[in-house]
Amino acid sequence: MALTRRTRRVAVVVAALLVLVAVGLGLAGNFLVDFALNPASSVSMANSIHGGEVDGIDYAEAPKLDEAYAEEAGSWFESEKRSVSHQASDGTVLLGWELEGADGAAHSDGHTWAVVCHGYIGEPADMAKYAYHFSQLGMNVLAPAARGHERNVDTGLIQMGWGDAYDLLGWIDDIVERDPEARIILFGVSMGGAEVMMASGLDGLSDNVSLIVEDCGYTSVWDEFVLQLDNVFGLPSFPILNVADAACLLRAGYTFEAASSVETLRSASVPMLFIHGDEDTFVPFSMLDECYDACASEQKEKLVVSGAGHGLAASTDPDLYWSTVDAFVAEHL
DSSP states (O other): OHHHHHHHHHHHHHHHHHHHHHHHHHHHHHHHHHHHHOTTTTTTTHHHHHOOOOTTOTTTSOTTTHHHHHHHHHEEEEEEEEEEEEOOOOOOOOEEEEEOOOOTTTTTTSEEEEEOOOOOOOOOOGGHHHHHHHHHHTTTTEEETTTGGGGTTTSSSSOHHHHHHHHHHHHHHHHHHHTTTTTEEEEEHHHHHHHHHHHOOOOTTTTTTEEEEEESSSSBHHHHHHHHHHHHOOOOOHHHHHHHHHHHHHHSSTTTOOOHHHHHHHHHHSSSSEETTTTTTTTTTTTHHHHHOOOOSSSSSEEEEOOOOOOOOHOOOOOHHHHHHHHHHHHHO
């Protein structure tokens, strides 16, 4: 009888400990989802980045050889942008900006479009210099805001490019509905780079998409979060990231592992240009080859910009950057 009572006590203690561990992991997983994906969270990755607490984003110290051009582009963006909207497949109304192409340029026939996609915790205005470049070539430009960002901040948790890729298909279809002759370039940086890669192999991508250019996008949300969990908190991925993955599925409708550029690229057929700086540690330079090698497109190229950190390839060597992009566009548009 005594042994039975002791066994029961042990069982109760073990069960209580397991419940506490499960509750603790659940809280930790939800905290990580809020930290990384909830734009309304007071403790967030955005605040950590803006506070200079995250390694690999050293913009203040980095060389910016296109700073004057970027300022000019920013002024142009603010003065010329006009609001556009798209109703997504789930009924959510998403907002973005549209800008006209310059007259008399190489692609000023009115049928050429560049869709430029911004990065994590960014906004369409961050893409001003890219939008300006394409506009000067005569292209119309669409700059959508991702869910959880800018004027779409109240549309739910950040999708890290995955849900945004499906939204992107809808934005593209809106262009084609207005202009069946449209020739479309998809261009994205960082999370936007992942977004256009994730869109590249999706069923439903319009044939009007002529080419895709991605700059420093990640292989998958899982891979990037493994890196940043160690970077920000000094923690291993297991088991917290696994629990956060389940929480993300329940709260945001996707898993970190499913949100994979690499897997979608295996079904890509559109010509693609991959760009990465070899000093990028926020989205590691090694991810360039992983994405490039996974891409099934018969026509693909990659550009390595020496000395460039995360998202700084165009600023580090603008001549090389834009001559490569323009040559790729000229070949495949």
